[in-house]
Amino acid sequence: MKARVTVTLKTGVLDPQGKAIEGALTSLGVEGVGSVRQGKVFDIELEAADRAQAESVLKAACEKLLANTVVENYRIEIV
């Protein structure tokens, strides 16, 4: 089973990297960019037998390590 976990900064948390990318896009002439927030994507292969088990493994992975829930949200997709 394959899964994708996306970790993003919570709304309101300052993201200087996203701001810098936003500025670079504007200076490259890419028009119409309102704002950029940078995050992380993890592609994970699982040995889980079923979807429910996969979800509980991924939730544990996010809570224990992949996301710092003080400033980050995570989203789990099983593909």
Place this chain on the structure above:
Amino acid sequence: MKAAVVLFPGSNREGDAVRAIEAATGHKPPIVWHADTELPAGTDLVVLPGGFSYGDYLRCGAIAGRAAIMDAVRAHAARGGLVLGICNGFQILCEGGLLPGVLMRNKDLRFICKMQHLRVERADTAFTRAYRQGQVIKVAIAHGEGNYEADDETIARLEGEGRVAFRYCDEQGVVGGLANPNGSTHDIAGIYSEKRNVLGMMPHPENLIDPLVGGVDGAGLFKSLVAA
């Protein structure tokens, strides 16, 4: 005072920490490997040194904060034992759940390596009793992720409980504006745990213990610990 310095893969200031402790105590502290599960018997102070543990992969301090030795460090702290995290060590303490909040990327995105003034917010803790309250000290900073952030409730609690250890300031001790190098909330350079036995700080007092390298303002922290 028996100290131990924890070594993670990618730590690089452990030698500086050992040297500062040895200068203050007369004893060279043992180095403890991150995969160990116990601290040396009778350890009073655990130091998590600066560096780039695990290459700052995932988030600064994230992987080190979950290393095997950290269970022993958490138990030591819960017993009231002293823990000092410097720079990457501060990031590890936050990621490891020993201190609240998180160290984010510096607001201007640059790695900052320079001398910096700090204001000692209180001089009644095991880490600062050799200083005066409000004293301005000059130490080094060297970090890319030192911008301390926490939710409003946590910041209010830290302030209300007097848990801010040091603030970035100018040489007169005035905080704010350009004196804040990294955008840190409330100019916070270091914080204590609830019982003030755990201190995390971004600046490097261990590098300012010898007049040969530009000052001795960091020595007070280690002198304080010896008396603890």
